[in-house]
Amino acid sequence: MLLPFILTAFLGATAALAAPQADDGNTTNLQPICATNANPHDIAVIEQVVENDKTTMKDLEDLELGDLSDEEEDEDVDDAAHYNPNHMCKKIYKKIRTIKIHWHNVAANNTREGGYLKKKVILKQVKYIQKIYKKACLRFYLKGVNHIYNADWFNNVAPGSPQEKALKTQYRHGDELTLNIYSVGLVSTPGLLGYSTFPWNFADDPHNDGIVIHYATVPGGDYPHYDEGAVAVHEVGHWVGLLHTFQGGCSQPGDFVSDTPAESTPAFGCPKYRNTCASTGSDPIHNFMDYTYDKCKTHLTKGQLWRLVKILKIFRKLIRHH
DSSP: OOSTTBOSOOSSSEEEEEOOSOSSSOOTTOOOOBOOOOOHHHHHHHHHHHHHOOOOGGGGTTOOTTOOOSTTTTOOTTOGGGOOOOTTTTTTGGGBOOEEEEEEEEESSSSTTTTOOOHHHHHHHHHHHHHHHGGGTOOEEEEEEEEEEOHHHHHHOOTTOHHHHHHHHHHOOSSTTEEEEEEEOOTTSTTEEEEEEOGGGTTTOGGGOSEEEEGGGSTTOOSTTOOSSHHHHHHHHHHTTOOOTTTTTTSTTTTSOTTSOOOSSOOOSOOSOOOSSGGGOSOOTTBTTSOSOGGGOOBOOHHHHHHHHHHHHHHSOOBOOO
């Protein structure tokens, strides 16, 4: 979700994820977590647009989102021609546009410690993204990788910084359905793991569109507790229109998804059980849109999957029109 727990304001319409300092699911003694310049009025306007959209499951031929197996998880995300949609997606495959990924690997030098990522590592991250979002019948593939050596950008790219603007202005590729991923060092913002723009930001500021992640959070990275690739999955969640599960705390409408129980604050670490809004069920601590450790995150709900398809249709032209 966007607005609760805002301790620091950055420029730009972004959501940001930072590493906590606790391992018990509590929010005490933590660094700033999430910052955005969106406000309740903005969210209300966006939600009105979503509610007014007349798309139904029938429009997508009664697709049962979220009922897919992992049978295709090793599909080739590096070659669009060899994409094999899951059997549940085949009947609508031609209706949904491909999401091309341009990966911009910003490094201080050509060492792993300096931020350099080999293509096989980047492919592992893209495959993880595909594994989670294929349950919404989304199709990602890696269109290209740029290796950019710039110590200033590696250290100082942050929400609203001059370095971020310079990087994205020079290197961003594609239209509203092209995902640009920037892996950087985030050295100037200690604890920050990543941040993203939202689909409804694109029309006003297309050059800013995309997600930024700490390079050490990719699969096999060395960021403590956040080194299995879930940070990028989380930030892609924002890029496709999902809010944090703790949006609005215990108050309705929360994250506008009916099957994600409300929680009053973000969850950290990997708690065995947590229930901060007793009337709605246990907190969604295993959801990718919470703040728990990577090993704790396992899924998005059917409600989230259906919501992101509607939002992508409205704001990112997901559905082909013949």
